[in-house]
Amino acid sequence: MRQFKINEDWLAVLLGFALMALAILGLPIKF
């Protein structure tokens, strides 16, 4: 059983903030 690992945490933070920055710059994404 694979569990959520912590080694991806910083990558997720980086990705999250990069996406936030793109959103602020006007990335046209809708859901």
Next chain:
Amino acid sequence: MQKTESSRAGVVAGLALVFALAGLAWFITQQVYALKLPFGIPGKSLEYPLWAALVGLAGNLVLKPFKAHEYVRPGLRTELFLKTGLVLLGAGLSLGDLIKNGAGAIVQALIMITAVFFFCWWLAGKFGLDEKLRAVMSTAIAVCGVSAAIAAAGSVLAKKEQVTYVTTLVIVTALPLMVLMPMLAGAMGLSQSVAGAWFGGNIDTTAAVVGAGTIYGEAAQKIASIVKTTQNALIGVVAFLLAVYYAVVVERRSGERPNPRLMWERFPKFVLGFIAASIIFSLGWIGKDAAVTIGALKNWAFTLAFVSMGLELSVSEVQRMGWRPVIVFLITTLFNTLLALGVAWLLFERLTLGG
């Protein structure tokens, strides 16, 4: 060398599969959101994680006979999608809402979250539920909703079957509550503000809270939304406390002395990103349009996560969890319903903190 190449191809194939299925889940979600279901239930209350998990599960069942699972597994980055989504979720939770929403909503949220969380925690212990399932379920019912369940799952490093199980329960239980609660409120002759506070404090998903409020009246809908957003704003606090508790107490091996370095190693770092994002949003550094886009990106990240969870879901693991979690969930929901009614009546009728 060959192994690395095949695992790289697996990453690409897995990611392509997850993105394609997420697109399909999105399409289904849009169709369902446009529906008007019986009893005036808006299609929107059947939230997207349900469809994403189902599409993933369908993919899972198709892949299994071809033994293609192992090949695509390196691309199923459930944790990464989930935690990225949580950082983005943080960028939509304003601590300022707590101040803006007023005393009634804050007092109600604090009472409800604390009481319901510990009741569910205690009951889950009595029923012998797994430590992590216990945390995810308690947070999902106490703070209300899918985002809370996901945030708790990340904080305590829960299994994907536990997240999917609780999320499904949250979405499915919200539907009858959304229809029944306005009917009961009408039968009891509750005022708009008490009814709204009751819906907001009890129903687990935001869409169903708004749905119930809309059925009862405009003023009820407004109070319901305020109470709900106040609870949502506290997700970060609960996620942080859970992360600390699991890193310091639960994950500690017997005989091990508390050690800051070990605790730091076990602490889920994405929670820090989540809180930082929430502070940035609370400071007003993210404009309205950007906030809408961030919300959409968050939904996409969670769709990818739930598709991956569906693809990886072990049906036998879900069966092993059995019916006990459902019983704990339903009893806690009943407790939540009664307590929310009492607290809403006390705060919004007797003390009139609503205005």
